Amino acid sequence: MSVTKSSALMLSGLLLLLTIELSFTSSVTLNWFVVLVSALYLLSKKKWFGLFGLVFFPLIPALGTYWSVYLYGNNPDYGLVLVSRTFAFAAIGMVFAFGVDLEELLLILEQKKLPTSFVYGILVVLHAMPVIQREIMALREASLFRGKKLHFYSPLMYLKVIFVANHWRDSYTEAMFSRGFDEEGERTHYIQYKVCPKSLATLGVLTVISQFILIIT
Numbered sequence: 001m002s003v004t005k006s007s008a009l010m011l012s013g014l015l016l017l018l019t020i021e022l023s024f025t026s027s028v029t030l031n032w033f034v035v036l037v038s039a040l041y042l043l044s045k046k047k048w049f050g051l052f053g054l055v056f057f058p059l060i061p062a063l064g065t066y067w068s069v070y071l072y073g074n075n076p077d078y079g080l081v082l083v084s085r086t087f088a089f090a091a092i093g094m095v096f097a098f099g100v101d102l103e104e105l106l107l108i109l110e111q112k113k114l115p116t117s118f119v120y121g122i123l124v125v126l127h128a129m130p131v132i133q134r135e136i137m138a139l140r141e142a143s144l145f146r147g148k149k150l151h152f153y154s155p156l157m158y159l160k161v162i163f164v165a166n167h168w169r170d171s172y173t174e175a176m177f178s179r180g181f182d183e184e185g186e187r188t189h190y191i192q193y194k195v196c197p198k199s200l201a202t203l204g205v206l207t208v209i210s211q212f213i214l215i216i217t
Contacts, residue, residue: 003192007199008105009112014203015092015100018210022088027217030210031084037206038091042098050098058090102126108193116187124172128165135164 018034035054042050062083069079103126110119139160143150150157 002190003194005196005199006104006108006193007196007203008100009108009193010195010200010203012096012100012105014207015096017207019089019092021210021214022085022092025214026078026081027214028081028084029217030213031081031088033210033213034088035084035091038095041095045099047094047098050094054087054091054094058086062086104193107189107191111189111193120176124168128168131168132161132164135160 022031022034039051039054042054065082065086066079069082070076073079103123106114106119106122110116136157139157140150143156
């Protein structure tokens with residue numbers, strides 16, 4: 001058995017808390033604080049595409065929202081709230097996408113008594129995605145050989161994915177039971193995930209600061 005330090009659960013919890021708070025509050029300061037911290041985090045991890053997405057993905061929706069409020073709203077300042085909130089939500093999404101290992105998070109939740117069948121079902125989908133992409137590429141190439149071009153909106157492509165997923169469902173089920181998987185049985189874990197003290201302290205400080213900003217604003 002090995003012990004691995006992880007901050008995935010704590011970081012996901014903080015992101016969930018901020019998502020709920022930002023949805024029901026109107027603090028521009030807190031919104032930009034979330035954006036700033038998220039940008040620094042992505043920069044420290046050298047996640048350049050995440051930084052690009054944080055800046056440019058919410059840009060058009062944010063400008064469109066502000067323009068609508070400015071033209072038809074009674075309070076233009078509320079447009080600034082919506083603009084900052086749009087960027088804050090984008091920042092939270094980018095941090096979760098590039099800062100949280102989803103497989104690791106699911107395994108941690110499974111150790112925290114989340115139903116095993118639910119966790120493994122999601123893991124099967126995650127692991128099958130590359131294979132599904134290869135199947136789609138093979139289907140497109142086969143169609144080109146027959147003089148037909150499949151687009152992303154082609155019903156045939158989605159039918160192929162459904163048939164492949166249905167076939168793999170039975171195969172994965174047989175494989176799991178052949179290895180002794182028991183949904184009701186007690187499981188042991190080769191890798192035990194523990195909270196990283198340094199990450200816990202950092203996230204704790206950020207939580208306190210965010211709550212302080214929320215209170216004073």
